[in-house]
Amino acid sequence: MSSETVFLEQLRLKRKVRVEAILVFDTAWRIGSGREGPTSDLGVLLDPYGLPILPGSSVKGRLRCTCEALAPALGLRACLLNREASGVECASDVKWFSKHRKEHKDAGEGGPDSLLRWVERYTCDVCKLFGSPVRAAKIRCSDGQLLDASTAVIQVRDGVVIDRDSHTAAEGLKYDYETVVAGTRFRIFFDLENPTLSDEALFGAALFEWADGSTLGGFTSRGLGRFHLEEIKVFGVDLENAEERVRYLTSPDPARRWTVRGPWEEYFGQRIQQHLQARP
Numbered sequence: 001m002s003s004e005t006v007f008l009e010q011l012r013l014k015r016k017v018r019v020e021a022i023l024v025f026d027t028a029w030r031i032g033s034g035r036e037g038p039t040s041d042l043g044v045l046l047d048p049y050g051l052p053i054l055p056g057s058s059v060k061g062r063l064r065c066t067c068e069a070l071a072p073a074l075g076l077r078a079c080l081l082n083r084e085a086s087g088v089e090c091a092s093d094v095k096w097f098s099k100h101r102k103e104h105k106d107a108g109e110g111g112p113d114s115l116l117r118w119v120e121r122y123t124c125d126v127c128k129l130f131g132s133p134v135r136a137a138k139i140r141c142s143d144g145q146l147l148d149a150s151t152a153v154i155q156v157r158d159g160v161v162i163d164r165d166s167h168t169a170a171e172g173l174k175y176d177y178e179t180v181v182a183g184t185r186f187r188i189f190f191d192l193e194n195p196t197l198s199d200e201a202l203f204g205a206a207l208f209e210w211a212d213g214s215t216l217g218g219f220t221s222r223g224l225g226r227f228h229l230e231e232i233k234v235f236g237v238d239l240e241n242a243e244e245r246v247r248y249l250t251s252p253d254p255a256r257r258w259t260v261r262g263p264w265e266e267y268f269g270q271r272i273q274q275h276l277q278a279r280p
């Protein structure tokens, strides 16, 4: 195979895995708008109809942290976007990459094969899934679809500014902030393109963690943002399987396009075990 063919082969979409889940907030939560809210100093992110938004980027950022924390247990490398802290060389660490930019350029001048080898070598296992400045992400997280708008009530809470020296409330420095009450439910989707066994093991381990519960958004140290996943379903398409390929390419109905892959615990449990067994 010529280097050009190897390069194109890597870009070709061969299989996709889709996970659908309901994200349920067990406590109040907030994803800040970065601005004042209509009724408070710190607003939450709302759509034009005044309903709370759960951005896919927030879900993805949090999922990345969960994967970073779980990677060592799976024998995988995580750069933590910081070479000095993690000891892992990865192009996602801006400081590390700026020092090695010339090597990257030289690898590119050596042809697509040499560039691919460089990128593969200097991308940690977490960035292989979540992307880096030199490599596209293999995972996408949808924005949350709010399931029952009437439950998504915005509440204003009081906060006090704590004096760093005395650890007591600073006189006269009060502020308030918006939260969304507990019980909000969102449907979310995760799409993985051409995942390797390691990618699926890492993502699967994060799913098990999230099914049990994790945190998302701001002020989690004050008990906000606890959530868990429910009704997790796993679907897929293997574009090298003629029947699945035709159904995926010709079906306008999302429920029919994808092939159900069975119970998610079994699907990802097997991936994790296979991944661990394949490691020395």
Ligand SMILES: [Zn+2]
Pocket: 078, 079, 080, 081, 090, 091, 092, 093, 123, 124, 125, 126, 127, 128, 132
């Ligand atoms: Zn990395």
